[in-house]
C-alpha cells in the first residue's frame with residue numbers, strides 16, 4: 001500500500017543543469033541507459049540502423065522518431081514487459097548527415113518520415129524484477145504503427161458525411177495517426193494516444209470558420225506530403241474531409257499485434273494532448289483530455305456503459321459511446337498578482353466549476369449544431385457553450401488514489417495581451433511563460449459529477465528570478481526551479497511527477513523530471529529527479545517506485561541543431577574523431593531511457609536489443 005511504498009525511490013534532488021550542457025543527469029546512487037533509440041530494429045528482418053543510408057522500408061521496421069507518451073506494462077513475474085510509445089513528429093534537419101541533394105532525395109525522405117511517426121510496441125526482457133531491461137528484437141508482439149496502418153473510426157462520426165473521402169467513401173477507415181503526443185493506459189490494459197498538432201500536415205482552403213478555428217491553412221506544409229499524396233491536399237472535393245479524420249483519441253491493444261487500432265469520435269475532435277481514464281464509483285469510465293492550444297479548453301468524457309473487471313472485449317467498447325463535457329471555471333476572489341509573491345485576498349487561487357454539456361445521451365447540447373458537428377468541430381461547440389480559455393492544457397491526469405484531477409497548463413505567452421483574454425483566477429498570470437498546475441476535486445468525489453471545486457497546486461518558475469511563483473505555501477526557496485509542466489504521472493505513494501518541455505528558453509535550465517508532494521506539509525515540495533540533454537523535452541514519464549525505477553522518453557534532443565552541426569550527441573555520445581561502435585551514431589537520437597539504482601543487475605548494452 002501507499003505507506004509501505006513511501007520510502008521507495010528515495011533520492012536527493014539534483015541541481016538544475018544549465019541549458020548549454022549536453023548531459024543526462026540523475027541523482028546520486030542512480031544509473032541510466034537507453035532501452036531503445038530511434039532507428040533500433042524491432043524485427044528480425046529489419047536492418048540495423050544506418051544513419052547515412054536510411055530508407056522508407058528500413059524505418060518501417062525500426063523504432064520511430066520523437067518518442068512521447070510511454071508506458072511499460074509488466075508481466076506479474078517482472079521478467080517480461082511491453083513498451084508502448086508514440087512518435088509525435090520528426091526533425092528533418094538533424095536526421096540525416098546532410099541536406100537533400102536533389103528533389104528525388106527530398107521525396108525519398110518525405111517517405112521515410114511517413115514511417116518515422118506513429119507508434120511502437122516493443123517486447124522487453126530482463127533478469128528479474130528491479131533490474132534494467134533490454135528490448136527483444138523480433139519479439140512476437142513487436143509492432144510499428146505508421147501512416148500506412150489502417151484505423152477504424154468509432155462513435156457517431158463513423159459513416160458520417162463529414163469523414164467521407166474519395167478513398168474511403170464509407171467514412172469508416174483512416175490510414176494512419178498523426179501528432180501523437182501524450183496518452184494514457186486504460187484500466188483494461190489498452191493504450192490511448194492523442195492526435196495533437198494534426199493541422200500542420202494538411203493544406204486546405206483555409207477559409208471556413210472550421211478551418212481557421214483548427215489552424216488549417218492554405219500553405220505548403222512542413223512535411224510536404226501533399227506533393228505526393230493528394231489526401232494531404234484538402235483544397236479540392238476529393239479529400240476535403242481528410243483533416244476531419246484526425247484530431248481524435250486513438251486506442252490500441254498492445255497485446256494483439258493484429259488488432260485494428262481505433263479512433264474514438266465520441267471523445268471529440270481537437271488537438272488532444274492525450275487522455276486518462278478513471279473508473280467512477282458507479283462503474284462508468286471517465287476520461288479527461290486537454291486541448292493544447294493557447295486559450296483552448298479542458299474536456300471530460302463519461303461512458304454510457306459500465307466497466308466490467310476482467311472483460312477486456314467489453315471494456316474496449318466503453319469509449320465508443322458517452323457524454324462529452326467542457327470545463328468552465330469560476331474564481332472566488334479577485335486576481336491580485338502584484339509581483340510581491342502575494343496570492344488572492346482569500347489566500348488561495350481557487351473556486352468552483354461546471355462541466356458544460358456538449359453531447360448528452362447521444363444528442364447535441366449545442367443549439368444549431370447536430371451531434372456529428374459537435375464531435376467533428378468540438379472547438380466551435382465549446383466556444384458556444386462558454387468554456388473557460390486555458391493556458392494550454394497538456395496532460396490531465398486523475399489520481400487513482402484520491403480521484404482528484406491534475407491539469408498541467410504548460411504556458412501561454414499571449415495571456416493578457418491586447419485583444420486576448422485577460423488573466424483570471426484559474427490562469428492568473430499575464431504573459432504566462434512558466435505555466436501552472438490546476439487541481440480539480442469533483443463534487444462528492446464522483447468522477448461523473450457535473451460540478452467541481454478547484455485550486456492551483458503551483459505557479460511554476462524559478463523563485464530566484466520570478467516573484468510570481470506559488471507552491472501551495474511550501475517555501476519557494478526550498479523547491480527545485482520548474483517551468484513549462486507537460487506530462488504527469490503518479491507514484492504509489494500518491495506523489496505527482498511532472499516532466500517539462502520548454503524550460504531552457506524560460507528559466508535557462510534544461511528540461512527535467514520533478515516529483516511534488518500533494519498532501520500535508522509536503523504539498524508543493526518540488527524536487528528535481530532527472531535532467532535532459534540539450535534541447536530535449538522530457539516525456540513519458542513512467543514511475544515504478546515499487547522497484548525504484550523510472551523511465552522517460554527523451555524527445556527531440558539536439559532539436560536546435562542542423563545538418564552536420566549537432567547541439568547534442570545523446571545517447572550514444574560518440575566522441576569526436578572516433579569510429580562509432582556498431583549500432584551507434586555521432587548524432588542525437590530520441591530514446592526511451594531507464595533510470596535504476598546503481599548496481600541493480602548487469603548494466604545492459606547500449607540498447608542494441610537482444611535477439
Ligand code: FEO
Nearest residue numbers: 181196273292394
Ligand atoms: Fe505535443 Fe502538447 O505537447
Ligand code: CA
Nearest residue numbers: 332333348350
Ligand atoms: Ca480564491
Ligand code: CA
Nearest residue numbers: 181182394486
Ligand atoms: Ca506534450
Ligand code: CA
Nearest residue numbers: 394410486501
Ligand atoms: Ca509541450
